[in-house]
Amino acid sequence: MISLFSTTKDLIMQIDNFIDLTVTASLHLQEGIREYMGGRFDDFEKRLGVVLDAENNADNLRKEIESRLYSQTLIPESRGDVLGVLESMDTIIDTSKGTLFEFSIEKPVIPEDLKTDFVSLTDPVIKSVEALAYGARAFFYDVYSVKDHIHIVKFYEKECDSASERIKRKIFASDMGLSQKMQLKNLISQIDSMADDAEIIADRLSIASIKRIV
Amino acid sequence: MSAFLFITSGLFLGWSLGANDAANIFGTAVGSKMVKFRTAAVVSGIFIIIGAVMSGSGAARTLGTLGTVNEIGGSFIVALSAGITVYWMTVADMPVSTTQAIVGAIIGWNFFSGSLTDYGSLSTIVSTWVICPLLTAVFAMALYKVMKIFLKKTRIHLLKQDTMTRIGLIIVGGFGAFSLGANNIANVMGVFVYVSPFKPLELGMVTLSDSTILFLLGGLAIAIGVFTYSRKVIDTVGSKILKLTPEAALVVVLSTSLVLFLFASENLENFLASHGLPTLPLVPVSSSQGVIGAVVGIGLIHGGKELNIQVLARVASAWVTAPVMAAVISFVSLFIFQNVFNQQVFRPVHYEVSGEVAAKMKSEGMDESMAEKLLGTQYAGSMAYNAFLKEKYPALSREQRDRIIALSKINDLKVDILKISRELMSGWFSGPEAESILLINSRQYRHLWQLHDDLIGIYPGWKYLPAHKKNRIHNGEIRAKIEYLKRSFSLKANVNGGTAR
Numbered sequence: 001m002i003s004l005f006s007t008t009k010d011l012i013m014q015i016d017n018f019i020d021l022t023v024t025a026s027l028h029l030q031e032g033i034r035e036y037m038g039g040r041f042d043d044f045e046k047r048l049g050v051v052l053d054a055e056n057n058a059d060n061l062r063k064e065i066e067s068r069l070y071s072q073t074l075i076p077e078s079r080g081d082v083l084g085v086l087e088s089m090d091t092i093i094d095t096s097k098g099t100l101f102e103f104s105i106e107k108p109v110i111p112e113d114l115k116t117d118f119v120s121l122t123d124p125v126i127k128s129v130e131a132l133a134y135g136a137r138a139f140f141y142d143v144y145s146v147k148d149h150i151h152i153v154k155f156y157e158k159e160c161d162s163a164s165e166r167i168k169r170k171i172f173a174s175d176m177g178l179s180q181k182m183q184l185k186n187l188i189s190q191i192d193s194m195a196d197d198a199e200i201i202a203d204r205l206s207i208a209s210i211k212r213i214v
Numbered sequence: 215m216s217a218f219l220f221i222t223s224g225l226f227l228g229w230s231l232g233a234n235d236a237a238n239i240f241g242t243a244v245g246s247k248m249v250k251f252r253t254a255a256v257v258s259g260i261f262i263i264i265g266a267v268m269s270g271s272g273a274a275r276t277l278g279t280l281g282t283v284n285e286i287g288g289s290f291i292v293a294l295s296a297g298i299t300v301y302w303m304t305v306a307d308m309p310v311s312t313t314q315a316i317v318g319a320i321i322g323w324n325f326f327s328g329s330l331t332d333y334g335s336l337s338t339i340v341s342t343w344v345i346c347p348l349l350t351a352v353f354a355m356a357l358y359k360v361m362k363i364f365l366k367k368t369r370i371h372l373l374k375q376d377t378m379t380r381i382g383l384i385i386v387g388g389f390g391a392f393s394l395g396a397n398n399i400a401n402v403m404g405v406f407v408y409v410s411p412f413k414p415l416e417l418g419m420v421t422l423s424d425s426t427i428l429f430l431l432g433g434l435a436i437a438i439g440v441f442t443y444s445r446k447v448i449d450t451v452g453s454k455i456l457k458l459t460p461e462a463a464l465v466v467v468l469s470t471s472l473v474l475f476l477f478a479s480e481n482l483e484n485f486l487a488s489h490g491l492p493t494l495p496l497v498p499v500s501s502s503q504g505v506i507g508a509v510v511g512i513g514l515i516h517g518g519k520e521l522n523i524q525v526l527a528r529v530a531s532a533w534v535t536a537p538v539m540a541a542v543i544s545f546v547s548l549f550i551f552q553n554v555f556n557q558q559v560f561r562p563v564h565y566e567v568s569g570e571v572a573a574k575m576k577s578e579g580m581d582e583s584m585a586e587k588l589l590g591t592q593y594a595g596s597m598a599y600n601a602f603l604k605e606k607y608p609a610l611s612r613e614q615r616d617r618i619i620a621l622s623k624i625n626d627l628k629v630d631i632l633k634i635s636r637e638l639m640s641g642w643f644s645g646p647e648a649e650s651i652l653l654i655n656s657r658q659y660r661h662l663w664q665l666h667d668d669l670i671g672i673y674p675g676w677k678y679l680p681a682h683k684k685n686r687i688h689n690g691e692i693r694a695k696i697e698y699l700k701r702s703f704s705l706k707a708n709v710n711g712g713t714a715r
Contacts, residue, residue: 008377015373075376076247077459082372140372214516 025096026129030122081208128156146209160195217411227297228402232439237447238501239390242463243383245452258391259437265395266433295544308532318537322544327560328595347507353469354511403432470504487684
């Protein structure tokens with residue numbers, strides 16, 4: 001019986017670590033963009049390496065959690081929902097890595113007056129991912145409070161939308177070439193998509209928690 | 215007919231019981247996918263066998279419900295009919311009460327043998343269909359609410375909660391399996407103790423007595439029933455009526471065991487009564503009916519829309535069908551067994567109002583002129599005797615008629631302490647009780663009440679105490695002991711008498 005509880009404890013830790021990695025990946029995105037904007041390209045590349053490792057870790061963790069939940073037939077009622085949410089949260093880490101990769105490959109030239117906009121766009125993204133992480137944790141510990149966190153995710157997703165719209169307007173109102181405008185617009189959309197993903201996952205979490213409460 | 219063949223019907227009944235009743239203990243756990251079927255089968259198999267073997271001595275004394283049948287051929291058919299009925303219901307995925315099927319089969323035997331049916335057992339069956347599910351439904355609803363509040367307050371991690379629920383389901387299921395084995399082994403094997411063809415088995419340091427081998431076999435039969443054929447009924451209870459969440463699954467088994475413990479435990483009632491505490495009314499309960507009530511209770515909490523009414527209606531109709539079907543199968547089979555196979559299926563019971571019986575009736579305050587008129591009356595079969603009394607003395611109440619029938623029943627007993635040496639040494643009889651039996655050794659009695667009166671004359675502790683809750687256990691014990699003495703000292707060789715041993 002003791003080993004049964006220690007196995008459970010182990011799995012709880014793995015799920016917590018996975019959620020941590022999601023938040024960490026979004027924090028790395030912000031720091032990476034800050035480094036890129038500050039011209040510290042070596043630091044930026046190192047950070048990309050860290051995010052790559054985090055993504056690998058997250059993948060392995062998710063697979064292990066998945067196989068343990070299935071092989072030990074744990075939480076039969078919520079297993080599908082939990083795995084679905086964890087799988088979707090993995091996309092946040094993927095997007096974080098993908099965005100940094102694009103900066104690394106494309107080496108976009110960012111006009112001085114847009115640099116702070118890029119960095120500030122990551123603020124609501126991080127906040128929405130953080131709120132999602134709180135919500136995901138609450139799903140396991142205190143399902144009744146999930147809705148409070150989901151509300152925050154939705155708030156920051158909207159903030160992110162309006163920030164990205166503002167920056168895009170600024171880009172297209174400038175006298176840059178169209179190709180540069182399109183490149184920057186795509187990067188903005190990619191950063192913004194993390195908050196969109198957080199909102200989609202929050203909806204999924206909301207349905208899963210309603211299923212558990214009813 | 216070989217004793218082995220007789221035992222097969224008990225084993226078949228055990229197998230059907232395992233196949234049907236496993237659903238009561240592990241149905242919701244397996245249905246909610248919290249416990250694998252294999253795990254449930256292994257746990258219940260082990261605990262059923264332990265329960266069956268450990269309660270062996272009790273079963274030998276009480277013989278179970280089948281003890282009322284007074285010929286081994288009759289017991290064989292009654293057990294077989296109950297087994298066929300329960301098997302039939304299992305094929306139809308319907309959870310039914312095995313005890314009710316046995317009682318139904320006994321009613322068939324009563325009709326065939328002309329014995330009077332105890333109407334108390336009939337009303338017990340009918341009230342179990344209604345009261346038991348109602349009680350468990352209310353308990354399940356309350357417990358479910360409490361559990362929801364508890365989980366909300368304690369904030370236990372979903373995975374920890376999952377582990378705890380799983381462990382809870384296995385522990386409660388294990389206890390359930392233990393009591394399933396302990397409570398039903400008497401029905402499955404009790405009557406066959408007296409024709410046991412086995413010899414004590416030496417296994418190194420342990421010796422298995424012949425009856426222990428019998429109970430082990432009975433337990434194994436129940437366990438094999440669980441392993442081989444319980445899946446269908448488990449699915450009906452666990453998922454077809456209502457899809458249960460893990461917590462709901464635990465609430466169902468918990469509330470069923472709680473109702474069984476609170477409303478069927480004479481020990482609890484005795485404990486409360488002897489401490490001057492208010493007691494709970496004892497009502498007839500059955501785990502088969504209880505578990506369905508609890509599932510419905512959970513369904514009602516959610517508005518009842520998810521309940522599969524069609525399956526529920528089929529289950530309820532199966533409850534009614536099972537005892538009726540068992541009675542019919544039993545009656546027809548007894549006819550065939552007696553007339554085609556030329557086997558004795560019942561021993562006619564004779565009744566006679568001798569001078570002693572008439573005197574006893576007067577001493578108990580019955581109408582003197584009636585006692586005089588009845589003097590010399592002789593009858594075969596309690597049904598006919600009862601009909602005669604009813605017609606001749608319509609003013610008599612049912613209790614009075616029952617008492618006259620009991621007093622005039624001819625038992626023909628001869629006290630022989632060698633026949634009960636095992637029980638005398640086991641400590642089941644208290645010191646003064648054993649001494650009083652020793653003092654009447656070799657005496658012969660025509661009626662059972664004469665033996666009882668003699669015992670009371672030597673040791674007043676043999677007396678029944680006034681009918682009161684706190685005396686129920688004492689009276690039950692006295693009744694069981696007197697019944698045991700009757701079976702053991704009977705001069706007529708039969709399955710339920712010690713002489714056949």
